Amino acid sequence: MNLVSIRIITAHIESMISFYEQITGIAALHYTPDFAELKTATTTLAIGSTRTLQFFGGESVAQPAENRSAIIEFLVDDVDKEFDRLRTVLSSHIVQEPTTMPWGNKSLLFRDPDGNLVNYFTPVTKESVEKFTGKQ
Known part of the structure; x- marks a missing residue:
């Protein structure tokens, strides 16, 4: 088994992508307006908009800006x-x-x-x- 990515769900996808590009110096790969990835040598940081939650069963499966x-x-x-x-x-x-x-x-x-x-x-x-x- 291999951990290949961590995905952040956000209501502010463009600002989150921009933030992580700025702090890592890695250009995000934009697959759709609602999904991008920043790939490092060992794993991937994925960023998805709340609109992607429809593919996982609806908006109740993840809540943006609630991680503690x-x-x-x-x-x-x-x-x-x-x-x-x-x-x-x-x-x-x-x-x-x-x-x-x-x-x-x-x-x-x-x-x-x-x-x-x-x-x-x-x-x-x-x-x-x-x-x-x-x-x-």
Whole structure:
């Protein structure tokens, strides 16, 4: 089994696509006006409008801007550099400036336009670096 994508459902598809293109530097692939994907080396972030919910059984199956349990995480080379690059873009969305966590990652937490929590992180301890380089 392989996790291949995470899909965000939103009522504001264009602003969400634009936000994720800006923070990742990845151009979204627009398949329809209601669906786009940002592909990384390891997974895909899909963004669908609420209109796509009709294909999954109706609007009650997912509610946009209601997530309070999942964190969308991106492994980045240098979280401090990313924070400097995105500081003005994220100024009103910052939850936590770069902070070293007890498990060895330095994390920057912020919210996307729908309020979803996003974590940019860089492994900084020996154990954490080894975990993400496959040298365990």
